[in-house]
Amino acid sequence: xxNATHRAIEAVWRIESARVVAHAARYVRDIGVAEELAxxxxxxxxxxxxxxGVPDNPGAWLMAxxxxxxxxxxxxxxxxxxxxxxxxxxxxxxxxxxxxxxVDSLDAKRADDIGDDLLRLVFTACHPVLSTDAxxxxxxxxxxxxxxxxxxxxxxxxxxxxxQRIVRAKRTLSAAKVPFExxxxxxxGSRMASVLEVIYLxxxxxxxxxxxxxxxxPALCDxxxxxxxxxxxxxxxxxxxxxxxxxxxxxxxxLHARTDARGRPILLADxxxxxxxxxxxxxxxxxxxxxxxxxxxxGPYALQAALAAxxxxxxxxxxxxxxxxxxLYDALVQISPSPVVELNRAVAVGMAxxxxxxxxxxxxxxxEPALARYHWLPSVRGDLLAxxxxxxxxxxxxxxxxxxxxxxxxxxxxxERVREMSRAGGxxxx
Numbered sequence: 001x002x003n004a005t006h007r008a009i010e011a012v013w014r015i016e017s018a019r020v021v022a023h024a025a026r027y028v029r030d031i032g033v034a035e036e037l038a039x040x041x042x043x044x045x046x047x048x049x050x051x052x053g054v055p056d057n058p059g060a061w062l063m064a065x066x067x068x069x070x071x072x073x074x075x076x077x078x079x080x081x082x083x084x085x086x087x088x089x090x091x092x093x094x095x096x097x098x099x100x101x102x103v104d105s106l107d108a109k110r111a112d113d114i115g116d117d118l119l120r121l122v123f124t125a126c127h128p129v130l131s132t133d134a135x136x137x138x139x140x141x142x143x144x145x146x147x148x149x150x151x152x153x154x155x156x157x158x159x160x161x162x163x164q165r166i167v168r169a170k171r172t173l174s175a176a177k178v179p180f181e182x183x184x185x186x187x188x189g190s191r192m193a194s195v196l197e198v199i200y201l202x203x204x205x206x207x208x209x210x211x212x213x214x215x216x217x218p219a220l221c222d223x224x225x226x227x228x229x230x231x232x233x234x235x236x237x238x239x240x241x242x243x244x245x246x247x248x249x250x251x252x253x254x255l256h257a258r259t260d261a262r263g264r265p266i267l268l269a270d271x272x273x274x275x276x277x278x279x280x281x282x283x284x285x286x287x288x289x290x291x292x293x294x295x296x297x298x299g300p301y302a303l304q305a306a307l308a309a310x311x312x313x314x315x316x317x318x319x320x321x322x323x324x325x326x327x328l329y330d331a332l333v334q335i336s337p338s339p340v341v342e343l344n345r346a347v348a349v350g351m352a353x354x355x356x357x358x359x360x361x362x363x364x365x366x367x368e369p370a371l372a373r374y375h376w377l378p379s380v381r382g383d384l385l386a387x388x389x390x391x392x393x394x395x396x397x398x399x400x401x402x403x404x405x406x407x408x409x410x411x412x413x414x415x416e417r418v419r420e421m422s423r424a425g426g427x428x429x430x
Contacts, residue, residue: 008054013042016059017145018230020066022117027070029180031124032170035142037073041066119234120180122227126195129176134169135198141166143230144202144223154220155205192235196244196301199227203248207255211406215265221252232287242291243302249284250308253277265413269317281312300336303328322352339368340376347380355387375404379414382421391425 020041025034041062055061125139140146140154148166152159183191206220228245235241257275258266288309291302298306307328314320329345343365350358362381371377382397395418402414 005049005054008058009042009045009049012045012054012058012062014145016062017042018121018143019059019118020062021142022121023063024066024070025121025124025180026117027067028073031121031138031142031173031180033073034070035170037066037069038062040069116182118230119182122195122231122234123183123191124173124178124180126191126198127173127176127178128191128194129178130169130172132198132201134165134172135194136201137162137165138169139198139227140202140223143227146223154217192238192240195231196240199224199231200244200248200301202227203251207251209407213408214263215259215407215409216255218255221248221255224248225252237294239291239294239296240299240301242287242294243299243305246284246287246291246305247301247308249280249287250305250312253280253284253312259409263409265409267413268311273315273317276312284312285309297335298331300332303332303335307332320351322348326352339365339370340374342368343371343374343377343380350384350387355384359384359388373404375401375410375414377401378404382417386417386421386424391421395421395425 017038020038021031021034024037024041025031028034028037044065045058045062049055049058121142122139125142126135130138136155137151140151141148146154148163149159152162155162182188202220203224206217206222206224209215209217225245225248228241228248232241232245253276254268254271256277257271257273260266284305288302288305291298291305307325310321310325310328325348326345329341329348332341333345343362346358346361346365348358349361359381362377362384365371365377366381378397379401382394382401385391385394385397398414398417398421402411402418405411405414
């Protein structure tokens with residue numbers, strides 16, 4: 001197989017794999033079996049396209065192939081269960097919803113079917129019956145098209161660990177008899193929250209890696225954005241879906257400005273805003289407007305997007321409307337209270353009303369158990385102490401934060417702050 005053909009197949013699979021798995025799952029109603037059938041279709045493509053070349057419509061070719069594999073499996077299952085007649089009726093009903101020739105697979109009705117299948121796959125892969133780690137791994141595998149090795153590398157865990165999570169997730173879904181369906185209107189709210197949580201967890205791990213030598217993993221941001229955009233097309237009337245997309249677009253617009261040429265972090269106030277991506281900013285603001293246009297109070301993701309929009313609209317750090325940001329955090333605290341949100345609000349208060357006001361709020365959070373191992377607490381405290389001229393105390397806070405973070409680049413940044421405080425205070429860094 002030529003390198004060009006292999007690259008073409010990889011690209012097609014990354015784009016089409018979620019649709020192929022979803023299409024198979026509509027027939028067999030089992031995520032694990034559906035993925036196996038999709039892999040069979042991929043193997044068939046590798047063999048066929050090597051001899052015949054990549055077809056004009058490779059996605060449709062894969063759809064037709066996986067459909068045939070699924071129907072063959074149903075026939076075999078029917079034979080084993082000795083229910084030929086009943087299965088024959090089911091197969092007739094299934095065939096009636098699918099155009100036999102893959103050349104015709106792009107007509108409007110089939111496109112709608114595929115959209116429904118994808119939405120079912122999203123809700124199934126992100127089902128709350130699974131642990132968060134399992135949901136993330138399964139989502140990246142089925143919807144992101146990532147290999148087990150790629151997921152393991154992204155999250156800095158071993159490949160066998162990721163493989164076990166995915167296998168256990170499939171078994172859990174099967175044992176719990178989770179239906180392959182879009183949940184009812186009554187269930188959709190809580191289930192959608194689970195879906196959005198998974199996508200944003202993936203994005204955040206790319207935006208600010210929890211461990212390792214790189215501060216960011218842009219490939220994960222790209223995957224989360226792709227999944228969010230797909231979901232926004234499938235759930236057009238869900239305000240929080242558009243809110244999440246807006247938040248990710250606006251945050252992703254800063255990626256190129258968040259590190260220097262040597263990969264060292266650059267904090268928001270020091271970033272060259274000419275390097276922010278104007279296309280992503282426009283897309284983010286448009287998604288936020290869409291969320292706002294759907295009516296009702298903004299949800300947590302849309303409010304966070306509105307916060308990001310305040311930064312995006314400011315041409316310089318000095319132009320940032322910090323009082324508006326505080327007001328948005330006030331609203332966010334009301335609907336989604338958490339110590340982390342309170343800490344971020346304290347930063348905004350310090351910027352809007354002075355470091356003393358911010359420091360008082362941070363001090364009130366010092367005993368919060370949820371922040372006991374959260375390195376941003378001493379980091380924020382150190383920053384506010386530095387602004388108050390209390391350099392020795394600030395240095396101690398930055399040292400404490402440096403011992404708590406698991407990210408190498410972030411540790412370097414915090415130790416540089418330690419050295420700055422030593423110079424400012426006339427002391428030596430420990």
